[in-house]
Amino acid sequence: MLINLTELQKIDSKKIYQVYDMWPKIARNSYEYNWGSVKYENINHIVFAGMGGSGSVGDIFSSILSKTNLYVSVVKGYILPKTVDKNSLVICTSVSGNTVETLSILNQAKNLNCKLIAFSSGGKIEEFCKSNKIDYRKISQFNSPRASLTSFVYSMLKILEFILPITKEEVIESIISLEKTEIEISSNNLTESNQALNLAKWISGIPLIYYPWGLQASAIRFKNSLQENAKMHALSEDVIEACHNGIVAWEKKSVIQPILIKGDEDNIKTKERWRILSQYFDERKIKYYEIHSIKGNILSKLINLIYLFDYSSIYKAILDKVDPTPVSSIDYVKKQL
DSSP states (O other): OOOOHHHHHHHOTTOHHHHHHTHHHHHHHHHHSOOOOOOOOSOOEEEEEOOHHHHHHHHHHHHHTTTSSOEEEEEOSSOOOTTOOTTEEEEEEESSSOOHHHHHHHHHHTTSSSEEEEEESSHHHHHHHHHTTOEEEEOOOOSSTGGGHHHHHHHHHHHTGGGOSOOHHHHHHHHHHHHHHHHHHSTTOOSTTOHHHHHHHHOOSEEEEEEOTTOHHHHHHHHHHHHHHSOOOOEEEEHHHHTTTGGGGGGSOOSEEEEEEEOTTOOHHHHHHHHHHHHHHHHTTOOOEEEEOOSSOHHHHHHHHHHHHHHHHHHHHHHTTOOSSOOHHHHHHHHHO
């Protein structure tokens, strides 16, 4: 059965879906805002620090920077790499502004001779930066850290434009593509043509999300969104690496469901692995689901995949009669720290 709007509104207590309906608008407003960009010179190493939804921001920027000569680290934890020096830029992101791991990284970085900037919606990070005269930008939060992705990504794209190998035209292209995707997958189209809803309906077991190099950020985000919104287990694996280990697990019957994320411009050897993996599943009558990225630049591909996957995780929650917004287990852990 398809979801109807009444059911969506009843189960989604905090109306997180309404924020996702506004994602393209939030992206455009965030990018067009006069943030005042920053310019750093002589940088050869960039560190993105953040957890959860804020960590997704670092994953996306890491992919954007992957074809440059810059060394990029994504830190999801307490420890700053020992390679950080005067030619390093440390970027700390915490949507809530109170993430203890990110505060730890910020505290370590302030004592080093490196470039440093932080982003949050306020909280302890804002206070820390003001007290220690650290470059800081306050960005709006919408509903929750994970739902605030476009607010932070597009604000940071504008602020960090001098160090990013992406043009204004490419950013605008990604926003236009988001607007097109919104028409297809939002709550205004709860029909059989909604790809996010169809994917949610297909998932009945534990999803194993296979991804190619370059699109890792979308797979990690999908796993995290299913865990947070739908309150279910999910896994992700690089398709090339999986052919050296993970594929063996399919020799036994399982409740795991393979989902294949295929990029529009995947490497020829990656396309070969997709063909072999699909053939392997077909021969063993293992049902799998294929998702294809849109055409366009890396930002367009990633942000549209994430939009599709995030909304799918919300629909999956509604189908299972689960409120997508509360994350009581995360709150439990934070109270123990």
